[in-house]
Amino acid sequence: MTEARNREGERHSDVRARRLRRDPARLRRCADRQHLPADRRGGRPAQIAEAWDMGVRSFDTAPMYGHGLSEHRVGHALLTRDRGDYVLSTKVGRTLTPAPRGSFDTGIWVDTPPFRADFDYSYDAVLRQVEDSLQRMCQDRFDILYVHDVDRYTHGDAQPARFAEALEGAFPALIRLRDEGVVRAIGIGVNEADVCVTALERVDLDCVLLAGRYTLLEQDPVTDLLPLAVERDVAIVLGGVFNSGVLATGAVPGAKFNYQPAPEDVLSRVRDIEKFCARHGVPLAAASIQFAAAHPAVRELLLGARNCDQLRQNAAWLEHPIPAEFWQDLRAAGLILEEAPTPS
Structure with a gap:
């Protein structure tokens, strides 16, 4: 591994170990993902302040989220904080360009600024994207930068070409x-573990952000990506530990899985898990969070929240007591792979 030094003289591998270490204060392992733009009452700055008061010191965003609005709000909410007291991550791969409102698709985002988002993983474009993000967030540096969405979920058949570009x-x-x-x-x-494995085989990376692929419902990365990360001392950051909804709501009508209506096979598996949750008095969401955090490769969870109430609920689920018998029953029922560790 290269021993590149930052402007403070630290090797990046040392920074990785220090910044993304397993902290005894469990809540510090939860990052606040600022995914959706704030409501019109300014909820996001209040949420960041609440997260800070709860001990959260890691914040994740991206140019994609709200077409720059999330970066803007997160940066301004942290503006008066000591820069050495928190970890800040954002992403590259999309260039934001001024464009009239209505001339581009904003997707799920609301109240977006007039910036069109276009994919560009080229060298010069990424350097410009980082400069733009620094200015939007009023920062002089970042702690983590991720190459964003070079996966099949985002690019379909064009994924190999996009990955090669990256x-x-x-x-x-x-x-x-x-x-x-x-x-x-x-x-x-990205959203796919095999893309992460390929990236680790090709690039000297410090960390991997995997969304939705290591959960109570999907555990295959325990056989390839996670052992590789442990071997190479690469920090795994997990997003989407609820599989975009169903592991928080349960198998209810309209439950979402991987951003789409949950199929019946997924709902059936969730119902099986819920039976053991009911038997042991364990909230499904608490089990989902704590299972994802249990693997030694996992250094941080990104838990998004729409408001302060959801933020506090996430923290409560993280600390909810779960008996060892619960995990034993899930494993005996074939709902947890033998290789997957559970909380001790």
């Missing part, structure tokens, strides 16, 4: 910025 452009650009001290750690943020 290998030639985005990743070398981030390595340069890591060498220069603009960022302390670099990684990939």
Whole structure:
């Protein structure tokens, strides 16, 4: 592994260990993902303040979220905080360009600024994207930068070409910025574990952000990605531990799985898990959070919340007592793979 030094003289591998270590204060392992723009009453700054008061010191965002609005709000909410007291991550791969409102698709985002988002994983574009993000967030550096969404979920049949573009452009650009001290750690943020494995085999990464693929419902990464991360001392950051909804709501009508209505086979498996939850008095969401956090490769969870109440609920689920017999029953029923660790 290269021993690139940042402007404070620290090796990036040392920074990775210090910034993404397993902290005895469990709540510090939960990052606040600022995913949706705030409501019109300014809920996001209040949520960040609440997260801070609860001990959260890691915040994740991306240019995609609200077409720059999330970065803007997160940066301004943290503006008066001591920069050495928190970890800040954002992402590259989309260029925001001024464009009239109504001339581009905003997707799920509301109240977006007039910026069109276009994919671009080229070297020069990524350097410009990082500069733009620094200005939007009023920052002089980042702790983590992820190459965002170079997966099949996002690009379909064009994924191999987009991934090749990132290998030639985005990743070398981030390595340069890591060498220069603009960022302390670099990684990939995607929805598919096999893409993460390929990236780790090709690039000297410090961390991996995997959304929705290591959960109570999906555990295959325990056989490849997670052991590889342990071997290489790469920090795994997990998002989507509720599989975009169903592991928080349960198997209710309209439950979401991987951003779509949950299919019947998924709902059936969730019902099986819920039977053991009811038997042991364990909230499904608490089990989902604590299972995801149990693997030694996992250094941090990204738990999104729409408001302060959901933020506090996430914290309560993280601390909810769960008897060992619950995990034993799930494993005996074939609902947890033998290789997957459970909370001790």
